[in-house]
Amino acid sequence: MSATEKAMEAFVHETGGWVAAQLEACTRCGMCADACHFYQATGNPEYAPVWKMELLRRAYEQRFTLVGGAKLALGLDKAITDEELAHWGDLNYEACTVCNKCSMVCPMGIDIGSLLHGMRAGLAAAGAIPTDLAAAVTKQVNEGSPLGMTDKVWDQRLEWVADEWEVEIPRDVKGATTLVVFSSIEVMKFPTNVAAIAKVLNKAGEKWTVSSKAREIVNFGFYEGNEEHTKLFLNRVLEGAKELGVKRIVVTECGHAYDALRWHAANWIPEANDFEVIHITGVLGELVGDGRIKLKPGAFDNDGTITFHDACKIQRKGGHIQEPRDILKILAPNSFKEMTPNREESVCCGGGGGVIAVKAADPVRYASFELKMAQVNSVGAKTVTMTCSNCRLQYTDSVEHFNLDWKVTGLAQMVADALVE
Amino acid sequence: MSSQAVLEFARGPFFYFALLFMLFGLAYRLFNVISLGWNKDRVVPMGSKSKGVVITFLKAFLIWPFIPWVKDTFNRNPLIYIGGGLFHLSLFVVIILGTPHMLVWKSLIGLGWPTLPLPVVDWMSAVGIIAMVILLINRRIHPVLKLISGPAEFVAWLFVFLPMITGYMMTHHIGGSYEALYARHMISVDVLMIWIPLSRISHFVFYFFSRAIHGQEFGKRGVAV
Numbered sequence: 042m043s044a045t046e047k048a049m050e051a052f053v054h055e056t057g058g059w060v061a062a063q064l065e066a067c068t069r070c071g072m073c074a075d076a077c078h079f080y081q082a083t084g085n086p087e088y089a090p091v092w093k094m095e096l097l098r099r100a101y102e103q104r105f106t107l108v109g110g111a112k113l114a115l116g117l118d119k120a121i122t123d124e125e126l127a128h129w130g131d132l133n134y135e136a137c138t139v140c141n142k143c144s145m146v147c148p149m150g151i152d153i154g155s156l157l158h159g160m161r162a163g164l165a166a167a168g169a170i171p172t173d174l175a176a177a178v179t180k181q182v183n184e185g186s187p188l189g190m191t192d193k194v195w196d197q198r199l200e201w202v203a204d205e206w207e208v209e210i211p212r213d214v215k216g217a218t219t220l221v222v223f224s225s226i227e228v229m230k231f232p233t234n235v236a237a238i239a240k241v242l243n244k245a246g247e248k249w250t251v252s253s254k255a256r257e258i259v260n261f262g263f264y265e266g267n268e269e270h271t272k273l274f275l276n277r278v279l280e281g282a283k284e285l286g287v288k289r290i291v292v293t294e295c296g297h298a299y300d301a302l303r304w305h306a307a308n309w310i311p312e313a314n315d316f317e318v319i320h321i322t323g324v325l326g327e328l329v330g331d332g333r334i335k336l337k338p339g340a341f342d343n344d345g346t347i348t349f350h351d352a353c354k355i356q357r358k359g360g361h362i363q364e365p366r367d368i369l370k371i372l373a374p375n376s377f378k379e380m381t382p383n384r385e386e387s388v389c390c391g392g393g394g395g396v397i398a399v400k401a402a403d404p405v406r407y408a409s410f411e412l413k414m415a416q417v418n419s420v421g422a423k424t425v426t427m428t429c430s431n432c433r434l435q436y437t438d439s440v441e442h443f444n445l446d447w448k449v450t451g452l453a454q455m456v457a458d459a460l461v462e
Numbered sequence: 463m464s465s466q467a468v469l470e471f472a473r474g475p476f477f478y479f480a481l482l483f484m485l486f487g488l489a490y491r492l493f494n495v496i497s498l499g500w501n502k503d504r505v506v507p508m509g510s511k512s513k514g515v516v517i518t519f520l521k522a523f524l525i526w527p528f529i530p531w532v533k534d535t536f537n538r539n540p541l542i543y544i545g546g547g548l549f550h551l552s553l554f555v556v557i558i559l560g561t562p563h564m565l566v567w568k569s570l571i572g573l574g575w576p577t578l579p580l581p582v583v584d585w586m587s588a589v590g591i592i593a594m595v596i597l598l599i600n601r602r603i604h605p606v607l608k609l610i611s612g613p614a615e616f617v618a619w620l621f622v623f624l625p626m627i628t629g630y631m632m633t634h635h636i637g638g639s640y641e642a643l644y645a646r647h648m649i650s651v652d653v654l655m656i657w658i659p660l661s662r663i664s665h666f667v668f669y670f671f672s673r674a675i676h677g678q679e680f681g682k683r684g685v686a687v
Contacts, residue, residue, distance in 0.1 A: 056498065057499050058496050058497070058500045061495045061498050062671035063668075063675060065664070065665070065668040066665050066668035066672035067662070068662055069607075069611065069662065070542060071604065071610060072542055072543075074606040075538040075539045076535050081538070084605070086606040086608070091606075092609060092610055105498065106491075107490075107494075117613075144676065145533075146533060149665065149668075149669050149672045150522065150672050150673040150676030150677070151676070152672075152675055152679050155679075307506065308504050311504060359683060360508050360684035360685050381534070385680070385687055386533075386534065
C-alpha cells in the first residue's frame with residue numbers, strides 16, 4: 042500500500058459524522074488564521090489552521106460527497122499525492138501545537154484542534170512525520186520513555202530525588218488510593234517538581250504511590266496521531282494502575298498526556314473509566330480547598346510581579362482554569378497579575394503538541410514565543426508560573442535563547458515551597 | 463420570449479423546482495453526514511455538556527455578532543468581523559423583515575409577521591451589497607483568503623450577490639421594465655437555491671452541528687464558552 046493510500050485509509054477511519062459535520066460547516070472565512078500564534082508570528086498564510094487541515098477536507102470530499110467525487114472525475118480536484126503529504130507533515134508537526142485557540146475564534150464553533158489531530162492521524166499513517174519525532178516515538182515504544190528514562194534511569198532518578206530533597210516517594214504500593222504518573226520531562230529536567238508534588242501529597246496525608254510499570258505519562262503516540270501507539274502507551278499506565286488497585290490516576294505536568302488519558306482514553310479503552318483521572322492542578326485545588334494543606338498567605342508577594350501561563354491542554358482543553366487562580370490569590374494576592382488574553386482564550390507557549398521535539402521547528406517556535414514575551418512584558422512580570430512541564434520546557438529554553446531575566450517556575454513547586462509546616 | 467413569460471416561468475415552475483432541489487439536496491447532504499455514524503462518547507464529563515451547548519448558542523446569537531471586539535482577534539482583522547457581521551444582518555433584515563419577502567414566506571408556510579419600513583430595509587440591503595463587495599476584495603488580497611479560495615468560493619459569492627443586486631435594482635427601478643427586473647431577480651434567486659446544496663453556502667445547516675459540538679466539548683471540560 043502506498044503512503045497516500047495509508048493516509049487516505051486513516052483519514053477515512055477518522056471521519057465519522059462528528060468530523061464530517063464540522064468539515065461541512067467550514068465557510069473558508071479564514072478567521073482562524075488570526076488565532077494561530079504561528080501565523081501571527083510569521084505571517085505565513087500556510088499556517089492558517091483551515092489550510093493545515095486541507096488534506097483531511099479533500100479526502101473527505103473526494104471519498105464521501107457527490108460533489109467531491111464529481112470534481113475528482115472532472116479533473117477539478119486531484120488525488121492527494123505523497124509530496125503533498127510530506128508538505129502537510131511539515132506544516133502540521135512544525136507549526137501547530139493543537140492548542141485549539143482557533144476553535145475559540147471560529148464563527149461556526151468548529152473544534153479545529155480535533156480535526157487537526159485527525160489530520161495528524163493520516164500524516165502519521167503515511168509516515169509523513171519529522172524524523173526526530175518518529176525517533177522519540179520509537180524510543181518510547183522500546184524503552185518506555187521518549188527521553189531515555191529506562192527502568193534503570195527511572196529507578197536511579199527517583200532515588201536521587203528522594204535523597205536530595207529528603208522526601209519520601211512511595212513506590213509500587215498495592216492498595217494505595219492514588220497513582221501518580223510523572224512525565225519524563227519532570228523526572229529528567231525538572232526533578233524539583235517531582236520532589237514538590239511528593240512533599241505536597243505526603244503533607245496532605247494522601248495514600249499515594251508511583252508505579253514502576255506506569256512510570257511515564259508522556260504520550261508521543263498522541264503527539265504523532267497514531268492510534269495504536271497512543272493506546273499502547275495509555276495501556277501501560279492503565280495496567281500499572283490496575284495492578285496496584287488504585288482508585289484514581291493523577292497526571293502530572295504534561296498537557297498532551299492529560300488530554301489523551303482524561304479526554305480520549307475511555308473512547309479507545311473502556312477500562313479507562315475504572316479510574317478517576319485527574320490533573321495535579323485539580324488535586325492541588327482540591328487539597329487547598331478542603332484545607333488538607335495550608336499555604337502561607339502572601340508567601341510570594343515579595344518577588345516582583347508574578348503571572349500565570351495558561352496551558353492549552355490543561356486550562357483551555359482541560360478545564361483547570363480556576364484552581365491556579367485560587368491558589369495564586371493566596372500565595373501572591375498583591376503581586377499576581379493576569380496576562381491578556383488569558384484563561385480559555387490564552388495564547389499558546391508555542392512548544393506543545395510535540396513541536397519542541399522537532400528541531401526543524403526551532404525558528405517558528407522561537408518566533409511564536411515572542412508573542413508570549415510581549416504578553417508577559419506588558420504586565421511587567423518577573424516570574425511566570427504554569428502547570429505544564431512542556432510549556433515550562435519551552436519557557437526555560439526560550440528564556441535562554443532570548444536572554445531574558447525571568448524566573449520560570451511551576452505551580453506545584455510554589456505550593457510546596459509555601460506549605461505551612 | 464417576453465419578460466412577462468420569463469417572469470411567469472421564474473416565479474412559477476422554475477421557482478418550485480429550485481426550492482425542491484434545495485430542500486432535497488440539503489436533506490441528502492444531511493443524511494450523508496449523519497450516515498457516517500456517530501461514536502458514543504464514553505468519557506466521564508467534568509462539567510455539563512448541555513449547559514455548554516446552551517451557553518455557546520446564546521453567546522453566538524446574542525453577544526458575539528454585536529460586540530465582536532470581545533475577541534482579541536478582532537483587532538487583527540476587523541474587516542472580516544464587521545463585513546461578515548453586516549452581511550448576515552442585512553440578509554436577516556431583508557429576507558425576514560422586508561415586507562415583500564415576508565409575503566413570500568406567508569404564501570409558502572401560511573404565516574406572516576410585522577415587518578420594517580421600506581427605507582430601513584432598503585438601506586440595509588445597500589449595506590449588505592457594499593459588505594459583499596468589500597469581502598470580495600478582501601478575499602482577493604488577504605494572503606490567507608487568497609490561498610484558501612478557489613473557483614468554488616467565487617462562484618458561490620456571485621450566486622449570492624446576484625439576488626442582492628437584482629433585488630436592489632428592482633426596488634429602485636434601475637435597468638429595465640418592472641417585469642424584466644423582477645424576472646432577473648427571480649432567476650438569480652432560483653439559481654442560488656439550486657447552488658446552495660452544491661456548495662458551502664449550505665453552512666447554515668451544519669452550523670447547528672458544529673456549534674453544538676463546540677458547546678459539548680467545552681461544556682464537558684467545565685469550560686463554559
